[in-house]
Amino acid sequence: MMKTTAASMLMSGLPLTGQPVFAADPVTPASAQDTNLSPLSIAARNAWIYGLALIENAKSRADVLKRGKPNTVVHEGKLVDASWRDVTTPNNDTLYSRSWINLTEGPVEIQVPKGGDRYVSVALMDMYMNNFAILGTRTTGNDGGTYKLVGPKDPIEDAFTIRAPTPWVWSTLRVLVNGPQDLDTARSIQNKFKVTGPAADFPPEYAERSAPWQEFLTSVQKLVLENPPPVTDERYFETMSPLGLSMSGGFDPSRFDETQSAEIDAGFLAAKKWLRSAGRPGPVINNWSYPKATLGDFGDDFLYRAQVAIAGLGALPMVEAMYLRPVSDSGNPNFDSNKVWRLILPGSALPPVDAFWSLSMYEQTPEGQYFFVDNPLDRYVIGDRSPDLVRMDDGGIDIWMSRTPPPANIQTNWLPTPAERPFSVFFRGYLPKDEFMSWEYKMPKLTEVVG
Template identity: 50%
Template sequence: MQRRQFLLAASSSSALGALPAFAAAPTLRAAARDAWLYGLPLIEMAGARAETLKATAPNTLRRGRELTTLAAQFVTTPNNDTLYARAWVDLAEGPVTVTLPASGTRYLSVALMDMYSNNFAVLGTRTTGPDGGVFTLVGPGDRAAAGPSVVRSPTRWVWLLARTLVDGAPDLAAANAVQDALHLRGPACPVPAASAGRNAPWAEYFAAVHALMRENPPPATDLAWLRAFAPLGLLPPGPFDPSRFTADEAAQIEAGVADAKGGLRSARAGRVADGWSYPKATLGAFGQDYVYRAQVAVGGLAALPPEEAMYLRAVTPQGSPLFDGAVGHRLHFPAGSLPPVDSFWSLTMYEATPEGQFFFTPNPIDRYAIGDRTPGLVRGADGSLDVWLTREDPGEGRRANWLPAPAAKRFSVILRAYLPQPELLTGAYRMPALRPITAG
């Protein structure tokens, strides 16, 4: 199976199940459902923007000096492999300059996301090379000269999220030195007002979506979907007026929002093979895959495209990403069958929130991930590798390869493979399934 065939198969395996196609019936209920899904990435991005701008100004880079830990999580499904540096860039007042350091063999990526959560560019190891460079980020209406160092954003606001690989605690100082050479320079801009969250009442939610679309107009290629919002009167430039709806119409809107939330939780995202859900081809650059985009906004905001990183989520035989933490599990890699990557791989443990988000879980050894750079891993005599996912210490012979599970909650695990090799992208490589640990 060729890469395009595999990824297209992954794309076609997901649908919103019980929700009808948006174009079938542009009723008020359907309009509310579709508009809620469409606007969710804007809401989640605005929430991330507000959180960052509590401590810094727009067009200012904020560098994390330590790996993300339980106390320092700021986005769902964080990793414990790279240092983060982040900034919210406002291009309303003119271009912003991004300077990438020379990173050599160290993995570095600088993801640039528009307000609809699409990675419109990823600078760094894979794309611009190990030698760094200076790039000019311009807004959608800027008339700056084109060229290989000019990056045009589809929206006024941009989330810049840089990842710098750390190869264990002894490497932290060197990684910080690379990160210190990452610079961002641009004009001073005011901090925008905070926006409503995903659980706000429908009138507040849609007013926030309307304001965010005015600030960051959607692309023309979304027009077919946007026309389904007509009964809501949501589209810019006209004002959104929730007071014009009768009580019966408001109930229809509430029902549509409930449809969207219920369908979002039940929908499958990606192709499942051998107990793992593989990302869709549209991950991180979603195009018109609005349902998947909404799912990722809640469960994996800021995910990179597959060419940059593959995110594989383990699933139960019933297809759920949530495992019973009371049951121990084993992940067995036969000799010579570790994930094929050109950078690194890691397996991260999360506890799940009721809203479908995932965060590090407290544990007695402060280990949140295990991977190809974890010191002290013990291999079998045949070269195989076992990872033990349990609540309790698995014992002397297994402790070095222990990935602790949540003490009480259900867990989810994600395999990250940075700079995946072709066999992982095409589907020729398959991860082994998690197996319950049986007594004896």
């Protein structure tokens, strides 16, 4: 059922997207909406957009390392629920295990567990949010294996060595859970995931995205030095030169006077407005927002990377998972929880995937992030493995979304919406087939139930 490729595909250290990566428009030095900004404000705007991925990854790293050490694994032994607020848009389909790996002291060994006939993946992401390798079902198969991860300048020793682009790497294991009765078996697989390496230092504390510009940019500069960016980012760094922020260091907040400080603040404000007004990054088909081809391997698509840092940190590339999100006719991704909504998936047009699919219910926080919310059923997801789903005559699935239960005969198909805020749903399809990735397959439209 699952597609595999040879382990040797991993050895170049290049991203395993499995498809051509279309050229992305980089964030340019200026935009039409910022023609009144000073050069210093434009530099600050670009620096905020560029640095957001580093800042968000540093926060994720700090959160994980509160519970463990570098080069060790932190297991989440239960499915994520409404109490979990570590990373935005979590899934409720897989167990997670996370590790922040520090390669400055030498190579690290990664043991991938055998998955049997279930989906298992270990995503390796650099500090710039690029998935540079994914181990598991799609790429190396479900028999597990041991791999060596080395730093950017270390040699490739054999076919099981992977070179990381940055000294710090975020490793995330996902193990599919086929219902509550399967949780113990999934845990036994999860616990066989190991990361072994030399003792390594904890990173220093860094600012969060809400910090004043002095702290934010100081942290970005330090993170750039800690994790040197690819040389192809050099031209973009030229747009930040009025700040003195560079690939080799030099940022000094004390050299700016009050007038210049106000200009930098204006640049940060412009960046945040730009991010909010950027709209859907990928195509919208049948009122579903599809991902861009650069998801999870962003290149110089810095604006998209910033969007994903806020709304989907840790996202996989499209060949591993399709992330879709419905929008209204006006383009709004948030829907009124006072109303009743349906998603009808005909039996002849179920999502074409080689692993599994699910639809997850979230509320949006004021910061623009998405998390599960409490509901009477503790149900956050409906998918192809949900127990006791009522099927239509053609084998299709009719999913209801509302605050109150639907008719009694299909309550197992009910996905409760938030009690107070609007809702947003995200579709995930793991190991999508070609017709899904090429947008040939079109998800049916989310419809309002009237009357």
